[in-house]
Amino acid sequence: MRRLAAAVCLLALLSGCSTAPAPARRVVASPSVAPTVPGALAPVQLPPSLTLPPPGLSVSSQQVTYTRESRVLRTVVWTPDRPGRYPAVLFSHGLNGTPEEFAPLLQSWAAAGFVVIAPAYPNTTRGAVNFDVYDVLNQPADASFVLGQVLAGPLGKRIDAGRLAAAGHSAGAITTVGLFTSGRDKRLRAGVVLAGSGLGVGTDFQGTPAALFFVHGDADPLVTYDSGKATYDLVPWAKAMLTIPGGNHDDPYLSPSSASYPTVAKSTLEFLRLELYGDAAARSSLASTAELDSHL
Structure with a gap:
């Protein structure tokens, strides 16, 4: 019954998620998200410092397909063309989305020295x-x-398996939260x-x-800012949350021409550098970001 209630809430919340203009409506946060804040935050151990690659690496992509039981998972992988092993980010799209929609953001991560793995959920x-x-409730298991x-597989030779993170947008962000809650993947460090x-x-x-990094527009009509903030408040580990003033559900993440997109691209990259490369300079850069609540 509890699972059914959660699914009904999820349908009400996300049925309008797409790149089309979102309806101007607010939704109530899941009853499972209580507006309370945990006490002391558990620290997160940074990995040993890894030398950052030169900026602006060339990037290539390839498509592979995996099957989990009857679930076919077409997956796009972006990799730096420079030889070596790199930290990796597992990215999840939202409802009615595709990995390719996020290519500008994901390619920028790859060009900075990350392998990006992006499945298309069946x-x-x-x-x-x-x-x-x-x-969506089955997607954390798909992602893992x-x-x-x-x-x-062969792509594993390009990845430093001790430096893994997950990321996602909208229903893909819910999938990502699931990888640290009910579907915890112990390989993930951020x-x-x-x-x-x-x-x-x-x-x-x-x-x-x-460590978890939340980014949320305070004018998001689909996944309300309050529901995202309530989840952020309950994270018991090192964390940060970037508020996008006036930000809606899609533009800050999907539209490079959006005024807030550069801030999102820069801050997410700095977070990944901090948590996967152990880059101390990234912490200072993040700290200077406006509208950031940080406990990293």
Whole structure:
């Protein structure tokens, strides 16, 4: 019954998620997201410092397909063309989305020295034959499966398996939260939550402490700012939250021409550099960002 209630809330929240203009409406946060703040935050151990690659690396992409039982997961992987092993980021798209929609942001991460792994989820990607919003609840397991397949295959030779993060937007951000709660993937040491919350996947953060970075527009009509902030407040580990004044659900993450997109691109990259490269200078850069609440 609890799972059904969460799924109903999820449908009400996300049924309008797409790159089309969002309806001007607000929704109530999941009952599982309580507006309370935990006490002391558990520190997160940074990895040993790793030399940053030169900026502006050339990037290539390839498409691979994995199957988990009957779930077909077309996956796009962006890799720096420069030889070497790199930290990796597992990225999840939102409802009616695709990995390719986020290419400007994901390519910028890859050009800075990250392998980016982006599955297209079978029942929530654009053009899905059996589109099903409730299937978001199965996506944390899909994401973990894809990560394992990539690490075990030829692409795994390009990845430093001790430096892994997850990120996502909207329903993909909920998927990402799930990778640190009910579907905890112990390989992950950091996460980026773009316009997301703990709706449906809960806020029982568990396992080894991992730093989380939330980005949310305070005018988001689909996943309300209050629901994202409530989830952020419940993270018991090192964390930060960037508020986008006037930011809506899509533009800060999908539209390079948006006024807030450069801030999102820069701050997410600095966070990933801090948590996966152990780059202390990134912490200072993040600290100078306006509208940032930080406990990193």
